[in-house]
Amino acid sequence: MREQFKAQQQQGNSKGFWRPYADQYEAHFPHYLRLESAADRVTTHQLVMVPGLLQTPDYRRSVIRIDEPxxxxxxxxxxxxxxxxxxxxLDQPNFQLTVLLSEAVLRHQPAPPEVMAAQLSWLATSGERENFSIRVVxxxxxxxxxxxxxxFTLLEFPPLDRGLVEPPVVYVEGASNTAVYHERADVVDRYRTTISALTAVALSEQASRDLVLQCAKEYAA
Known part of the structure; x- marks a missing residue:
């Protein structure tokens, strides 16, 4: 089944669009990009930064400059x-993105105020898309x-041929540009329990959007 999954990844990932950028990322990251390209549902919980899939170019530039000025x-x-x-x-109709953000993500300032304002305004607008759910804790x-x-990020995959299913994977990025990939069912289930607990205390999508826009206005003031 693993070989079949790899074949499906290659069909859906534009033949490894990340390969020309191999000198620009850590050794563990191509594996994540392969998983992300094959997944049809991604759920991410972020404590500090806006997730990469939703970062504006200027926000991304500022984040990169923190460690590599x-x-x-x-x-x-x-x-x-x-x-x-x-x-x-993000533009593929079969792709579902669920984002659970700590309020700290809105309050931290890895970028100048004008960049933060634009990033959060874009985040609020993105939350209106049908295949996105963005909620703030x-x-x-x-x-x-x-x-x-x-x-962490939970990646789930569409059925393979003959009804086979590729198990979900939890990606946890560690310190010093390291990463852990959890595939054991019991570990993944614990992360699902955490997602349920976060969902229970998170603001609704509309209330989250209101808070994000409020923070954007504060940065723009």
Whole structure:
């Protein structure tokens, strides 16, 4: 089944669009990009940053500059190109994206105020798309399971031929550009439990959109 899954990935990932950018990312990241390209449902919980699939170019530039202030303008723009090519996935009608954001994502400022305003305005607009669900977990909810786990992404895949199903994968990015991929069913189930707990305390989509727009206006003031 693994071989069949790899074949399906190659059909749906534009033959590895990330390969020309191999000098621009860590060794573990191509595996994630293959999974993301094959997934038909992605659920991500983020504590600090807007997820890559929803980052505007200027926000992305600012984030990259935090760790690599001396990166050349050419390499910086190549990384933006890679992000843009990833985001083409968002326009595919069979792709579902669920985003659970800590309010801290809105309050942290990895970019200048004008960039934050534009990023959050775009985030609010994106939340209106039918295949997106963007919800914010506000500070005021108190203790919840999202506080005791790192940011993570659950990737789920469409059926393969003959009704076979590729198991879901949880991606957790660690420190120093490392990553862990969880495939054991019991571990994935624990993350599903966390997603349920986060969903229970998150604002509704409309209330989340209102808070995101409020923060955008504060940055623009």
């Amino acid at each position: 001396e990166l050349s303008a050419v390499d910086l723009e190549r990384r933006i190109e890679l992000t843009t090519r990833r985001q083409a996935r 506000p500070f005021r909810v108190g203790p919840h399971q999202g506080l005791t786990v790192q940011s």
